[in-house]
Each structure stands twice: as structure tokens, then as C-alpha cells.
Amino acid sequence: MLTIGQLAAHAGVTAKAIRVYHAKGILPEPERDASGYRRYGAQAIIDLTRIVTLAQAGVPLARIPGTLDADADRFGQEIAQIESELRTRIRELEQRRARLRHLDQPHRLCLPPEAIEYMERVRVIGLSERHEHAIRDGFILSYALAPDITRIILPARTALLDDTEYVAVLRAYDDAIEWAPDDPRLEKIADAAARIAERMTMVSDLPDFDQVSPETIDLLSGHVGIESAAWDRLDELLHERLVPGRDAPTTAIGEM
Amino acid sequence: MLTIGQLAAHAGVTAKAIRVYHAKGILPEPERDASGYRRYGAQAIIDLTRIVTLAQAGVPLARIPGTLDADADRFGQEIAQIESELRTRIRELEQRRARLRHLDQPHRLCLPPEAIEYMERVRVIGLSERHEHAIRDGFILSYALAPDITRIILPARTALLDDTEYVAVLRAYDDAIEWAPDDPRLEKIADAAARIAERMTMVSDLPDFDQVSPETIDLLSGHVGIESAAWDRLDELLHERLVPGRDAPTTAIGEM
DNA sequence: CTTGATCTTGCCCTTGGGGCAAGGCTGCAC
DNA sequence: GTGCAGCCTTGCCCCAAGGGCAAGATCAAG
Numbered sequence: 013m014l015t016i017g018q019l020a021a022h023a024g025v026t027a028k029a030i031r032v033y034h035a036k037g038i039l040p041e042p043e044r045d046a047s048g049y050r051r052y053g054a055q056a057i058i059d060l061t062r063i064v065t066l067a068q069a070g071v072p073l074a075r076i077p078g079t080l081d082a083d084a085d086r087f088g089q090e091i092a093q094i095e096s097e098l099r100t101r102i103r104e105l106e107q108r109r110a111r112l113r114h115l116d117q118p119h120r121l122c123l124p125p126e127a128i129e130y131m132e133r134v135r136v137i138g139l140s141e142r143h144e145h146a147i148r149d150g151f152i153l154s155y156a157l158a159p160d161i162t163r164i165i166l167p168a169r170t171a172l173l174d175d176t177e178y179v180a181v182l183r184a185y186d187d188a189i190e191w192a193p194d195d196p197r198l199e200k201i202a203d204a205a206a207r208i209a210e211r212m213t214m215v216s217d218l219p220d221f222d223q224v225s226p227e228t229i230d231l232l233s234g235h236v237g238i239e240s241a242a243w244d245r246l247d248e249l250l251h252e253r254l255v256p257g258r259d260a261p262t263t264a265i266g267e268m
Numbered sequence: 269m270l271t272i273g274q275l276a277a278h279a280g281v282t283a284k285a286i287r288v289y290h291a292k293g294i295l296p297e298p299e300r301d302a303s304g305y306r307r308y309g310a311q312a313i314i315d316l317t318r319i320v321t322l323a324q325a326g327v328p329l330a331r332i333p334g335t336l337d338a339d340a341d342r343f344g345q346e347i348a349q350i351e352s353e354l355r356t357r358i359r360e361l362e363q364r365r366a367r368l369r370h371l372d373q374p375h376r377l378c379l380p381p382e383a384i385e386y387m388e389r390v391r392v393i394g395l396s397e398r399h400e401h402a403i404r405d406g407f408i409l410s411y412a413l414a415p416d417i418t419r420i421i422l423p424a425r426t427a428l429l430d431d432t433e434y435v436a437v438l439r440a441y442d443d444a445i446e447w448a449p450d451d452p453r454l455e456k457i458a459d460a461a462a463r464i465a466e467r468m469t470m471v472s473d474l475p476d477f478d479q480v481s482p483e484t485i486d487l488l489s490g491h492v493g494i495e496s497a498a499w500d501r502l503d504e505l506l507h508e509r510l511v512p513g514r515d516a517p518t519t520a521i522g523e524m
Numbered sequence: 525c526t527t528g529a530t531c532t533t534g535c536c537c538t539t540g541g542g543g544c545a546a547g548g549c550t551g552c553a554c
Numbered sequence: 555g556t557g558c559a560g561c562c563t564t565g566c567c568c569c570a571a572g573g574g575c576a577a578g579a580t581c582a583a584g
Contacts, residue, residue, distance in 0.1 A: 015562075018413070047548075047563095048549090049561090054404075054405030054408040057412055058374040058408065073539075087372065101361065105354060108324045109354045112325055112350060118317070121314070153313070237310070271531075284573070287572095288572060303531080328571095329570075329571070
């Protein structure tokens with residue numbers, strides 16, 4: 013006959029855990045010896061081992077008596093279900109382990125595959141970190157606010173990166189961040205941007221355009237988180253060129 | 269900008285979890301809007317996603333800031349360590365899943381491989397369930413009390429099962445459980461048992477015999493949990509035959 | 525204007541034990 | 555026999571990581 017400590021050591025749990033199982037009625041209280049010590053026999057070893065096996069498989073203690081006391085039919089079903097839950101948990105853990113590798117690359121954690129590809133392609137262009145993060149953060153926000161729209165927009169955006177003139181404009185914007193708003197070079201950048209914008213798809217061509225909030229459209233224009241007087245001025249110059257008659261023009265996809 | 273509910277849904281957690289992360293200082297409190305609502309931006313999405321990625325990988329919340337704020341060197345080490353812990357946990361879960369299959373066969377859960385093999389071989393002999401469980405429970409108790417001794421004894425015990433006369437005696441004991449203690453057939457059984465015992469290894473031949481408690485030796489004789497007047501009488505008859513001069517004879521391994 | 529969903533803070537509840545206190549046993553050494 | 559270390563007993567509070575509910579403010583839509 014075993015004491016509680018011997019039983020616990022043999023089952024790989026603590027004596028406290030066994031007392032908890034007694035208190036919850038999961039494991040019957042054994043006989044006491046003359047001095048009040050619990051004394052366990054073979055059946056207690058069997059019962060405890062079954063309990064521990066289930067508990068370690070993630071079964072809540074409250075569910076264990078129902079499982080162990082079930083008749084053969086239901087017992088089999090219960091075990092099969094517990095096994096399948098456990099398989100699911102293992103698969104989840106494996107996926108979570110895979111995600112750990114990307115912990116230092118926020119875009120890989122927070123964006124859908126299309127956007128990850130886009131950001132990888134932007135990276136090789138070699139913009140400033142600040143500009144790249146601004147683009148990334150715009151996508152992260154717009155993906156959180158309107159995942160569907162964001163994913164619809166992405167293929168066209170990615171295709172644009174094959175356009176050397178577009179990439180040149182991106183680089184020019186990058187250079188211009190710190191310029192004064194009256195810098196004369198801004199005119200040339202705005203000219204180039206306007207030429208591109210004219211042959212680009214407009215946001216208003218999207219299906220369900222009327223359901224896209226103005227905020228999302230702003231986000232997709234890529235100016236999130238950068239305060240630049242030169243860029244503000246570039247917005248004005250671009251608007252002049254694109255829609256001379258209006259003062260609140262439609263934003264082009266990929267404008268920037 | 270997102271509300272707490274939008275952020276939570278996007279990150280796959282509850283709003284309450286986010287408030288907990290704020291309270292623990294893991295995720296910085298964001299700005300509030302005019303009515304006191306929390307408003308989250310892209311950086312909060314990134315931060316939360318990193319936190320959730322670690323938390324779901326099983327990292328305790330208290331350890332998360334230290335991991336995320338570490339410099340590149342330590343960060344890499346931390347991630348590698350977390351990954352390896354996670355791998356270990358996954359392997360453990362797979363082993364636990366395997367054990368679930370044996371939940372209805374106590375000997376497979378509670379005994380070492382040698383004893384499992386022994387019990388499988390006893391099963392095909394076709395003893396009564398009661399007798400078989402008595403043998404099993406004896407091993408379970410002795411394995412819990414003295415695992416080393418029990419495993420040392422097992423090969424000889426298993427070899428005995430190849431002895432047809434020994435198996436015949438086992439079956440005779442099984443038949444005799446309910447007999448009256450003065451049943452004349454008991455004499456023949458005791459004769460056969462004595463012939464076997466004489467050519468068997470004695471417990472006293474074991475290395476470290478003096479460290480084996482008498483209780484363990486009793487357990488290994490296989491009478492655990494069965495109250496049978498006939499068996500008690502068989503014990504007496506056997507002792508007469510084996511050690512006529514003594515009244516407390518050494519128990520033979522495999523006596524039964 | 526109402527209604528239902530969402531936000532705020534604050535508080536207690538849960539699971540599966542861990543840890544400590546204060547006292548009683550036990551077994552071994554001296 | 556006397557110590558003393560190590561085990562056992564009960565009872566109590568504590569922990570992580572939220573869940574749930576209350577009571578009130580706010581928002582969005584019909």
C-alpha cells in the first residue's frame with residue numbers, strides 16, 4: 013500500500029493534485045491507516061493513472077468522471093473526440109510555431125499573402141525605412157478596416173511596381189519628404205505622377221465603390237504617419253493637374 | 269483608426285484580453301477619442317499581433333515584454349528557445365494522444381513493457397478475469413513500490429509461461445478459488461506446484477535480496493485482492509512440501 | 525426616437541493547482 | 555529515549571489569463 017507521496021511520485025503528479033482530485037470527487041478517497049494517512053492500493057494507481065492520462069491530454073477535470081464512467085459505447089466516442097480535439101490543438105501549435113519565425117517582420121504577421129508579396133517587392137525598390145513603414149502601415153490599417161477591398165485592390169497595385177516610371181515617382185516622393193513645400197523640383201514630380209495617374213485604374217471603378225469609406229481610401233493613398241509639407245504640396249499640385257475643374261478629386265489607386 | 273472591438277476581432281482575441289494586456293503594461297494604452305473610447309492605429313495592430321503570437325505559442329504574459337523589447341541578439345535567442353519549448357510541448361502532446369488509446373487497458377497504462385508483455389501472455393492462457401486482475405494488481409503495486417526489483421524479476425516470470433506444467437498449475441489454482449479448504453483435490457495441486465517450485469529460482473537468489481521488503485515479496489506471489497480459503501490452504505500445503513523443517517519458508521518466484 | 529450593439533469601469537468567478545502554516549507521524553541515527 | 559528530518563493532515567490564501575455581469579455612456583441605423 014502506498015502513501016499519497018509515493019502514489020504521486022509514481023504517477024508523475026504532486027500530492028496536492030491528488031488531494032484536488034479527491035476534493036472534486038474524481039478519485040475516490042482511499043482508506044486511512046491508524047494515524048489518518050491515506051493508503052492507496054492497485055485500483056487507486058489504475059484510477060489515478062487514467063485520470064492523469066486524460067488531464068494531460070487537456071481534458072477539463074469536470075469532464076473526466078463522465079468520460080471514465082461512460083459505458084463502452086460512449087467511452088469509445090468520448091476518447092475518439094478527445095483524440096481529435098488533441099490533434100487539432102497539435103496542429104494549431106505547429107502553425108503558431110511557424111508564425112514565431114516572422115515575429116520580427118510585422119508585415120508577415122499582420123497582412124494577407126498578396127500584401128506580403130507587395131511589401132517584399134517594395135522593399136527591393138529601396139525606399140527609406142520611414143516611407144516603407146508608412147506604406148506598410150497604410151495596408152495594415154486598411155486591411156483591418158476593410159480586408160475585402162484591400163485584397164481586391166492589391167493585384168493592380170502590385171502590377172504597378174513593374175512600371176519603371178511609377179517606381180521612379182515613388183523614389184522621387186521618397187527623396188522629397190524633407191524638402192520645403194516651395195521647392196521647384198516638386199513641379200516635375202507632380203507632372204510625372206499625373207502622367208501615371210491618368211492611365212491608372214480609379215478607385216471609383218471598383219465594384220461596391222460606394223461602400224468604401226473615405227477613410228479607407230485615404231489610407232490606401234499611402235501617406236499614413238508621415239508629416240511632410242512637401243507631400244502636402246505634392247497632393248495639391250497633383251489635384252490641379254488631374255481634375256482642374258474640381259477641388260475634391262477622386263483619388264487614384266496607387267497615387268503617391 | 270479602430271475601436272477595441274474591431275481590433276480584437278481582427279487579432280482573433282476578445283476585447284477583454286486587450287484590456288488585460290493594457291492593465292499589465294504589455295500593450296500601451298492608445299489615445300482616447302472625444303467620448304473616451306480607445307482608438308487604435310497601425311502600430312497597435314502590429315504590437316497586439318506580436319503579443320498574441322507569443323501568447324498563443326504558450327509564452328506567459330509576464331515574459332512577453334522582455335522578449336519583444338530585447339535587442340536583436342537576445343531576441344533571436346528568446347525566439348529560438350520559445351520555439352524549442354513549443355516543439356517539446358508538441359511532442360509531449362503526441363505521446364499523450366498515443367496513451368489515450370490504452371485508457372481501457374489499465375496494465376498498458378500502469379506497467380513497464382516487460383510486464384505488459386507478461387500480462388498479454390497471461391491473457392491468452394485464459395484464466396478467470398478475477399485471477400488475471402489479481403496478477404495484474406500484484407504487478408502494479410510491486411512496480412509502484414519497487415520498480416527495479418519488479419523489472420528484474422520479470423524475465424524469469426515470463427519464461428515460466430513456456431512451462432506447460434506451470435501453466436497447468438496456474439489453471440488449477442484458477443479452478444480452485446471457490447473450493448472448500450478441505451477439498452481433497454487441493455493435495456494434487458500442491459504436489460504439482462511443489463514440483464515446479466523446486467526447480468525455480470528463489471527470490472533469495474536475487475541480487476540485493478536483503479533490500480526487498482517482505483511486503484513486495486508477498487505482492488509478487490500473486491495473491492493480491494483474492495480472498496480464497498482454498499488458496500490459503502494451498503499455501504499451507506505448499507509450505508509443508510517445500511520446507512518441511514521450517515514454518516516461514518522463502519517464497520518462490522512465480523509461486524502460485 | 526428608439527433600439528440594439530458597442531464602449532467604459534469595476535467587481536467577482538473560474539481552473540488547476542502552488543505554497544505556507546501549524547500540527548501530528550514515522551523512521552532512523554545517536 | 556531522544557533527537558531530527560521528512561512525510562502526512564487540514565485550512566487558508568494566491569496565481570495566471572481571462573470570462574461574465576452590472577451600470578452607465580455612446581454610437582449607428584431604421
